[in-house]
Amino acid sequence: KAGVTQTPRYLIKTRGQQVTLSCSPISGHRSVSWYQQTPGQGLQFLFEYFSETQRNKGNFPGRFSGRQFSNSRSEMNVSTLELGDSALYLCASSPGTGIAEQYFGPGTRLTVT
């Protein structure tokens, strides 16, 4: 089975711009979670989607949003980028339905200048 894939792998944006990141989960997995990883804060939960519905949300500002499509693929969007948004953005998939194990993709490294 193919693993979780994320595109693009690297991205450089300017402050004030917006960005969209994409995630394709493992085939058959219906839950997708997004995390932000920085050296200072570590891995922090952004949100989780299951069957196209946001099921959980972390403590991030409204500039961070996401969605999930009927094929379980997910996108996250960050608007009005700030320098502090520079991070590794990780997507993880899970079969869902009460299963806690998550399988991570390689991440998208976003640099905001």
Add this chain to the structure above:
Amino acid sequence: QKEVEQDPGPLSVPEGAIVSLNCTYSNSAFQYFMWYRQYSRKGPELLMYTYSSGNKEDGRFTAQVDKSSKYISLFIRDSQPSDSATYLCAMSQWGSQGNLIFGKGTKLSVKP
């Protein structure tokens, strides 16, 4: 107090040593416990998953959960240089399985 505490290390051991990695947590509602390994510039890789208390063994890896002490451990036997990575503990609670709370990670170096 952070929900999950993990000593960041770094931890340096000789090849063949037994490695002990630990996390403590404050939320008694946590029921699902995981250990991930992350190599530099890669995504975390799931190593071990445990539900509630108890031990689980998989090859050279053993995970232990002590819910009464709010303490989890990962043991690596016969450590290899290829085990050099950052090890992250993660946990979640019923109803929020998709929201993993992570420790900051322990950086491990296994010297040949």
